[in-house]
Amino acid sequence: TSEETLLELKSMRVFYGAIEAIKGIDLTVRKGEIVALLGGNGAGKTTTLRTVSGMLQPRHGEVLLRGERIDGIKSHELVRFGIGHVPEGRRVFSTMTVRENLEMGAYRFSSVDMAEMDRVFTLFPRLAERRSQQAGTLSGGEQQMLAIGRALMGKPELLLLDEPSMGLAPLIVQQIFEIIEEINKQGTTVLLVEQNATQALGLANRGYVLETGEVAMSGPATDLLADNRIRAAYLGEG
Numbered sequence: 001t002s003e004e005t006l007l008e009l010k011s012m013r014v015f016y017g018a019i020e021a022i023k024g025i026d027l028t029v030r031k032g033e034i035v036a037l038l039g040g041n042g043a044g045k046t047t048t049l050r051t052v053s054g055m056l057q058p059r060h061g062e063v064l065l066r067g068e069r070i071d072g073i074k075s076h077e078l079v080r081f082g083i084g085h086v087p088e089g090r091r092v093f094s095t096m097t098v099r100e101n102l103e104m105g106a107y108r109f110s111s112v113d114m115a116e117m118d119r120v121f122t123l124f125p126r127l128a129e130r131r132s133q134q135a136g137t138l139s140g141g142e143q144q145m146l147a148i149g150r151a152l153m154g155k156p157e158l159l160l161l162d163e164p165s166m167g168l169a170p171l172i173v174q175q176i177f178e179i180i181e182e183i184n185k186q187g188t189t190v191l192l193v194e195q196n197a198t199q200a201l202g203l204a205n206r207g208y209v210l211e212t213g214e215v216a217m218s219g220p221a222t223d224l225l226a227d228n229r230i231r232a233a234y235l236g237e238g
């Protein structure tokens with residue numbers, strides 16, 4: 001892992017109307033890392049990802065990508081900056097085929113890069129087998145794979161994943177985590193939101209724990225895994 005900073009949040013505050021969901025957080029993602037963003041329901045994980053991907057604007061503070069301010073830039077523009085976002089609940093285009101969904105992910109380019117589609121099909125052989133199938137008829141795990149594959153078609157340097165394990169059987173979760181690790185090894189930096197703290201920290205270099213819109217703890221994944229407070233609060237121990 002190089003020390004080069006890819007993403008930086010500085011004193012970021014995000015509101016829904018009068019409600020302050022993110023209360024001034026600092027967070028760094030270095031090039032090549034997997035960073036886990038953990039915390040319970042309503043802690044602000046999804047809000048943080050939505051702000052990085054331009055769906056929400058911070059009211060205070062800064063979002064920097066490679067040292068440049070990106071807050072205020074809309075989400076469709078940010079794709080061009082190399083940010084890919086796999087939202088919560090894996091929204092695939094259900095009446096389109098697997099292949100058409102992947103093509104949609106390449107919309108920022110003038111044509112679909114077939115080598116990239118091959119790479120996605122190699123990462124997800126299940127999608128290759130089902131390339132002509134309607135996305136709405138896929139299993140939950142396959143739809144999650146498709147949502148990730150579609151984001152990869154935009155060739156992101158930074159991939160934002162919002163709870164990819166949500167609602168999936170343990171075996172499928174395991175597969176998806178292995179693929180996230182492989183995507184990272186192939187050069188994509190990952191910011192991973194998870195409720196599943198043990199598995200996320202097993203994969204990540206570093207982690208941040210959010211509590212009611214603030215960073216309660218952060219550090220190397222191994223330190224967080226060993227921390228008694230984390231074990232009690234998020235790993236079902238204590």
Ligand code: ATP
Nearest residue numbers: 016019021039040041042043044045046047048195
């Ligand atoms: P979860 O795992 O439940 O999705 P989270 O950590 O992703 O939790 P957020 O969804 O970011 O948390 O929510 C952070 C806070 O902002 C919560 O208090 C939530 O109720 C509030 N919030 C989220 N979305 C909205 C909205 N559209 N309007 C008003 N408040 C919202």
